Amino acid sequence: MLVVDLDLSGRGAVETARHALAPHRRAGTPSLFLLRDSSAHCLMQANALGARETLPADAPPALLLDTVGAMLGLMGEAGEGARIERHFVAASAALADLLDAAGSGGRLPITAINDSIEALNRAADGGDLNAWLDMVWRHDDATYQHCLLVSGIAAAFAQRLGFREADRRLITGAAVLHDVGKARIPLDILHKPGRLTAAEWEVVQRHPQIGHDMLVAEGGFDPMVLAVALSHHEHLDGSGYPHGLRGAQIPDPVRMITICDIYAALIERRAYKQPMPPEEAYAVLVEMQGKLDRDLVRVFGDVVLAGSIARLGRYRASAPGRGVGKVA
Known part of the structure; x- marks a missing residue:
């Protein structure tokens, strides 16, 4: 799986991320996106880039680990x-x-x-x-x-x-x-x-x-x-x-x-x-x-x-x- 921590508010970063993540999307690799901005726009961008789950970038470590563990458990x-x-x-x-x-x-x-x-x-x-x-x-x-x-x-x-x-x-x-x-x-x-x-x-x-x-x-x-x-x-x-x-x-x-x-x-x-x-x-x-x-x-x-x-x-x-x- 991937954990992605990017600023998705800028078009340039989104375009770069789209190309970089494309092989992983095609392979079906599940991705967890950490959002620095919880706006609807950034959530849409994360979904378009293949987000399987999203969390705020400042989510407590315990929540982050629980989410990663659940996603890895699904794959296993x-x-x-x-x-x-x-x-x-x-x-x-x-x-x-x-x-x-x-x-x-x-x-x-x-x-x-x-x-x-x-x-x-x-x-x-x-x-x-x-x-x-x-x-x-x-x-x-x-x-x-x-x-x-x-x-x-x-x-x-x-x-x-x-x-x-x-x-x-x-x-x-x-x-x-x-x-x-x-x-x-x-x-x-x-x-x-x-x-x-x-x-x-x-x-x-x-x-x-x-x-x-x-x-x-x-x-x-x-x-x-x-x-x-x-x-x-x-x-x-x-x-x-x-x-x-x-x-x-x-x-x-x-x-x-x-x-x-x-x-x-x-x-x-x-x-x-x-x-x-x-x-x-x-x-x-x-x-x-x-x-x-x-x-x-x-x-x-x-x-x-x-x-x-x-x-x-x-x-x-x-x-x-x-x-x-x-x-x-």
């Missing part, structure tokens, strides 16, 4: 949990590279994208969605948390549907990239702790078109990946955005990611709401008759309600009271 565990852990670290680091490049206007890191797809699908092979969810909750940043949730759930969904490896890669890749346009949405809107104003909501609704245009400009992406980026907020009854597509205008892969996206938004933690228990979140999908593909929703229930995923309810105690937010 044997069995299925440790295998999924390694895949999670790899996918998380690759996603950080992707969102950082997208936000800065740089070329998208194709190798990192492919690495994340491979890691997600291999994690899904274990069939333990619970383990994936447990790891996702460790990310404090809402955008990272949402992307990891949607991608992990989509990989499990494709596996449950019996897709061939090539089709699994397509679905998982589309999930990884579905919200790439949010990298260009102001952070003060994305992280607003409450209901958005009409003007702010209008800005958020631009992210599908922004993401689609980014991928088109980059070139080389499958048409279905482009369709998911553009249309994952469309509904079968025409009530979605940005183009109000209906029925047969929405391909099956888009319908799949839409279901994963809505479900993830319901169960994730936000400052303004508690995570919804799996059974309640799935009930919301069922109630969206006419908006979502009924057959896909039925199979999706086998994915997210299997085993002991109801353990998610224990996270409710750690979040503020539930409010009403928009699924974006």
